Amino acid sequence: PLLLVRLLEIAEYGPYRQYMATAMFITSLAGFALAANLNYLIARSPERQAVDISNACLLMFGVSVVSALVVIFAREWLVPPEIGGAWLLLAVYVFLFLNLEVLVSYWLAHGRSAPVMVYTLAITVWRLAVLLAATFWLRDVEMIFVTLVCAEAVKNLWIYVWLRRRGLLVFRWDREALTEQVRL
Secondary structure, three states: OOOOOHHOOOHHHHHHHHHHHHHHHHHHHHHOOOOHHHHHHHHHHHHHHHHHHHHHHEEEEEEEEHHHHHHHHOOOHHHOHHHHHHHHHHHHHHHHHHOOOHHHHHHHHHOOHHHHHHHHHHHHHHHHHHHHHHHHHHEEEEHHHHHHHHHHHHHHHHHHHHHHHHHHHHHOOOOOHHHHHHOO
């Protein structure tokens, strides 16, 4: 915020804060900590980790679709009028933000805190760098929203490729494992 208020006019900073506050409100309600049960499941059954991670990603996908649809259909009540024109970008941002967040739980289940620290720092730096670069060069709130959506899309693509290369995202249906995850 200290840098953004110097780069944006007050009239532009307000809509940015409303956009982020609305997005964080929706994602915090919709997150359900779906990846948290991976710590237990992977530690208990490491041979089934690919199925458990895939199921978590499937559940996250479902929750993110529902959350994006809530933004779309309840935009009159959820989206402040000042950012009313950005409701579709908000829905896409919420969808992307809620997807594929399984790496921290995966590493913690394996007792590896160093990759968690590096990943968390890298994602924070990535998001801040993209935000500040977009603000500095574009100086348009709507384009900042577009850039934030693109940054989340790049992050999700990177996570998807990382999971697929390690064989951790598989497209196998295991009803019993999915039922257990939903119950947890």
